[in-house]
Amino acid sequence: MHSLYEIFKRNGYTRRDFLRYVALLVSAVGFPPSFLPNAVKALESKPKPVVIWLEFQDCAGCSESFIRSTSLLPADVLLDYLSLEYHETLMAPSGLQAEEAKREAIERYKGEYILIVEGSVSPKYKGVYCTIGGKSNEEILKEASKHARLIIAVGSCACWGGIPHAEPNPTGAMPISEILKDKKVVHIPGCPPIGDVMVATIVGFVMTGREPALDNLGRPKTFYGQTIHDRCYRRPFYNAGKFASSFEDEGAKKGYCLYKLGCKGPITRNACATVRWNGGLSFPIQSGHPCFGCSEPDFWDRSFLYSPLSVVEGGFGWKKVLAGIAVGSALGLGSAYINKKLRGVK
Amino acid sequence: MKDVVFYDFVRGPLLKFALFVFFAGISYRFFRVVFLGLPADYAKPKGNPYLMAVKKIIIKPTMGWTFNEIFSRRAINFIGGFLFHLGFLGLTFFVPAHALLWKEIIGISLPVMPSLIVDILTYSALGSLIALTLHRALNPVLKLLTGKDEYFANLLVALILFTGLLANKWAGGGLYIWLLSMHMLLADLLILYIPFSRLSHFVYYFLSVGFMGWNAGKRGVSF
Amino acid sequence: MVEFKEQIGRTEIEKFYEFCKKGINMEVASYLEACVRCGICAEACLFYMGENISGRIDPTLTPAYKADLLRDIYRENYTIIGRIKKLLGLGVKIKPEDLKEQIKLAFYTCTMCDRCTKACPMGIDTPKLVSIVRGALTYAGLTPKDLADATNLSLEKGSPLGVDTQTFLKRLEFISEEYEVDIPVDKKPAEYLYLPSSIELMKFPSSVASAVKVLNKSGVSWSMSTKAHEATNFGIFAQSKEATKEMLSRVLEGAKELDVKYIIAPECGHAYQSMRFIAPNLFPEEWNFEVLNIVEFIDRMVETGRLSINRKVLMEKSTLHDSCQIGRRGGVLKEPRRILGMLAEDFRDSVLIPEHNICCGGGGGVLVIKDADYYRQKAFLSKMTLFDKVGAKTVVCYCANCMLALNTGAKELNRDYRFVSIVELVAEAIEEGEE
CATH class of the missing domain: 1.20.5 (Single alpha-helices involved in coiled-coils or other helix-helix interfaces)
Structure with a gap:
């Protein structure tokens, strides 16, 4: 198996490029600079991780976000390095062959592969709402998770149930952690989560061999330790009481705080305001839309997206x-x- | 417990409950006294008692300042008390986030203060509250008059001011939500506590100062 | 009759409690509820200030503390939490010592001067609260001995100094001979009824003579009455409603008999207070006289041109002592200052705002209570600070009780202040004007 350095070389990059990217990764994962030599050694020697990506009740938005991670690794290296042994949307095979490939991969990389789950699980009526190849989603998940080295739930659906879980929840959708009660699950919530965050979590796992430090809801502290509000560049307007009252008014044009338009930044933990999207280009608030707290549990049910926070809930x-x-x-x-x-x- | 669940609880059901208890409680305390009634007074007044009552309610907070010798001995009470009330009332109503809250409660949009004034008011209110509490603990007269209620109320208000200040100033990472929830929880407690304690003096202010002005008008004195 | 008992037993405590409970109305309740325990009233209280001047701090002299027992009784009977506490047996338990303390707080160390009300940020009328405590103590028969004796004497004979009608007439005869004035007694028709107080009559006869001179000079038809010959009312010191009413009914009777329009109260604080503000409520139907203080009367006469004061009779530096019951609680504050401006060469007011003036320390019956002498002397110390502030040795008063208290205080503490009555000065000025 190839290590990251080997993949860099194969794609025509110099060692200098490799070191530059490793330094970037180390800082993105939140390790101190002194960790750099260890990281270089690990990424030179350790084989690339094997990833099995399961999709249940999802929209594939997280996968879309994942493959668009551009700032931490060059695109060609990324898709080469994070070898997706099984991914329903991205893989070429289909049908029985695909299922066979997955079974083989699980067998071959027993105890080594990383299981990534996207979408919520629906165990209601024996999983009748989501079956693949005649197997219920709950069964598939249990089977795949049995020998996984690390389980990562990406997206709010897999982490909290997400939109399928929202009222009235016809399919009985639930987060995967409720099925895998005895297993540790790393949560990377968001709708979708930031691609770079997913990549950094996986590479960080390769570098250290351990799962990242998690908070009480199982989210990596590095990326979910702070609220959007804390890091928002519009925070000074909030403190000064300068708010946009509609999307067209003078305040909105001047870039004032979007709190009154229902921004959930103060209660949303995510890295949007720091890592940002599309290669660090922007994030919702910067583009003039209030944060609606997609990475928080039950965000869809909490209230109307555009009703502000500080008021008495319900009026x-x-x-x-x-x-x-x-x-x-x-x-x-x-x-x-x-x-x-x-x-x-x- | 998920922090957001707690947050939703303190700003939702708990706040609603507290507000209802507050409005019912203070009006109960007000009318409990008002409906006790008053014996008729047949003495011919020397001035205009009703006008004087209204006047005193408006200007009473400044009247104590004219007592030079009392002022010089109790400057901490006068200045500290003034700054505290100014700060506390100003912050309760005119901080941007609170103005939104009042909009939701009474349906009136209040004007907001610039953040510099918010800061000045917070620091002065907090500082004077600490000074007043220390004074309360050290002055022999106040030692005699003070019970547990006063210290509890002072502590509660100080914590509210402090958490509010932190929530405004401090980018404390994920703790921010806990901090905000704590601020709201303490405020809910204060709102609940007001009708049951001496903090409801603000409704009796209108009665007792009104009576004082009424008596002054009856007797024809200006003070 | 007002009783004085040495022993405090169960019945007394129950009576005290009962009276306090009944005395609460909207005004009292709002005062009791409004207190924020700031203690500023202590600094306004002349007894507390006096102790402070002599280097001691006695926190129990704080006006707010005086009402605390009443407040507890209020809580227990008018609030839900208090009632629950009472049911659980955590209610107020009054011990005989507590009532002794209340006697000290209400009778010895409070002159009901109202100064704390003016300083209180919540406008709490502590004298009103103290008067309820006093009333309750009197109802329980615990009036201090000296005050009870004086009250009973005035109920019996018509005056706290034992001046009955005979003595009164004799005394008037003496005054009219001594000072060469005509005193009309029971003369009809009269427009004005003048009532002297027995303190003036017995101790400051010149004051009565001066008032007579002023009345005669102003040319109004006036008279004294043999029925209503006493202005002081010890009933309101003891806060005994019956005694107050009895004494006022004598005034009412005399005034009705002479069919006067105006009653002129003498230089006596409680006399004015009782006739001006209390009597109309005790006799709402019959009391239709206008009550004037003698100072008010002089001012009115000067204004209408019936009296003219052209001479200055007080040459040295002088200041004014305001009687609380006439001034701060009676509204006669501008008048004495106007008159004194005409009389005195070098008049310096000791306070910026007249309502800030300090009480003499002997009002509210404190003067007659011998046990309260210590506190009264302390109070005189704080009063003295005002005299010394302006550096005046001559103090003009318009209340005989104040004058007596101040004189006593000055004598006890060996100070050489001279206290003069404003009416005497007026009489002097108009007399000299004639010559």
Whole structure:
């Protein structure tokens, strides 16, 4: 099997190029510069990782995002290096041959391959909503995960259930971690997640041989440790109370904070504001649209995408204020009446 | 527990419950006193009691300042108290994020303050609250008058100001949501606590200062 | 009758509690609820200030603390939490010592001067609260001995100094001979009824004579009454409604008999207070007189041109002492200053705002209570700071009780202040004008 360095060489890159990219990877994964020699050694010697990519109730958007990761590795190297032994959308074979290839890969790379799952699982009615080659998705997942070295759930569907899980959830969609309760799952949520983040997580695993540091929801701390709001370049406008009130107004043109337009940045953990999209070009807020928190659990169900956050969830309104005052006044009147009775006449 | 679930709880059901209890509670406390009634007063007033009552309610906060010798002995109370109330009320209503909240609660858009003024008010309110609390703990008169309630209220308000300040200033990574939730949780607690404590003095201000002005008008004194 | 008991037992405590409970209305409740425990009132209280000047701090003199027992009783009977506590047996437990303390707080160290109200950021009328505590103590029969004696004496004989009608007439005869004035008694028809206070009558007769001179000079038809011959009202010191009403009914009777339009209260704080603001509520139907203080009367006469003051009679540096019940609580503040401006060469006001003036320390019956002497002397110390601030040795007063208290204080502490009555100065000025 080829190591990353060998693939670089084969594609006509110099060792200088290789070192440059390794340095970039090390910083992207969030390791200190002192780790660079170790990383170089690992990527020179360790064989390329074997990846089995399963898709269930998904839209293939995460795969699209993955293959468009351009900033960490050159495109030709990337697809060569991360050898997708099985990927329903990308692989050439189909039908029984494809299933056979997967079985073989699992057999051959027992305990070594990385299992990536995209899309939510639907175990309802014995998996009738999502079957491949006559097998239910739950069965496929259990089978593939048995001997996996590392399980990565990509996209909000695989991590939290995502859009299939949203009300009323007709297919009984659920995150894969609920099926694989006894296994550790690395979550890379997002709809879709940033391609570079997926690549960096996989390469980081190759470099260290360990899964990355995770938070309590199983997300890599490096990429999901901070909220969008924390790192948003429009944060000063938020603090100053300068908001865009509609997509057409003066505030929107001036690039003011999109909070009032329903930005969920303050409660969304993702790397959009730092890593950004399309090779570091932009991210939703930069292009003038509020973040709607796609990487957070149940983002679709929390409320209307464009309703702002800080308000009372569900609204309060003057009617309830008046109702409260009316109740209080009635109680006060009653209390005063009783107290006056008990006080007696002076 | 997922932080966002907690966050949704404190700004959703808990806040709604707190607001309802707050509005019902303070109006209960207000009317409980109002409906006790008042004996009729047949003495002919020397001035205009009603006008004076309104006037006093408006200008009373500045009246204590005219007592030079009291002011010189209790400058901390006057200046600290003034700064604290200014800061606390200003921040409650006119911080951009809070203005949105009030829009949702009472349906009126409030003007917002620039962030520099927000900062100044926060620091001055927090500083004066600490100074007032220390004064409360050290002054012999206040030691006699103070109970646990006062310290609890001061602590609660100080924590709210502090978490609010952090939420505004500090990019604390993922802890930001916890910080924000904590700010909101404490604020919910404060809103719940107000009707049950001496913090509801703001409704009695109108009654007791009104009566004071009414008496002043009745007696024909200007002060 | 007002009682004085040494022993405090169960019945007394129950009576105290009952009275406090009944005394609460909207105004009192809002004062009790509004207190924010800031303690600023302490700095406004002349007793606390006096202790401070002599280097001690007595936190129990804080006005807010005086109402704390009342506040506890209020909580227990007017709030849900208080009621629950009471049911659980965590209610107020009043011990005899607590009532002794209340006597000290309400009777010894409060002159109901209202200064704390003006300083209080919540406008809490502490005198109103103290008056309820006083009333409750009186109802329980725990009025301090000296005050109870004086009150009973005035109920019996018509005056706290034991001046009955005979003594009154004798005294008037003496005054009219001594000072060569005509005093009309029970003369009809009269427009104005003048009531002297027995303090003036017995201790400052010249003050009465001066008032008579001023009244005669102004040319109004006026008279004194044998029925209504006492202006002071010790009932409101003890806060006994019955005693107050009894004493005021004598005034009412005398005024009705003479069919006057105006009642002129003498230089006495509580007399003015009781007749101007309390009597109309006790006799809402019958009390249709206009009550004027003598200072107010002089000012009115000067304004209408019936009296003219052209001479300055007070040459040295002087300042004014305001009577709380006439001034701060009665609204007669501009008048004495206007008059004094005409009388005095070098008048310096000791306060920027008249309402800030400090009480003499003897009001509210504190003067007659011997046990309160220590506190009264301390209060005199704080009063003195104002005199010393302007550096005046001559102090003009318009309340006989204040004058008595200040004189006593000055004597006890060996200070050489001279206290003069404003009416005497007026009488002097108009007399000299004639010559």
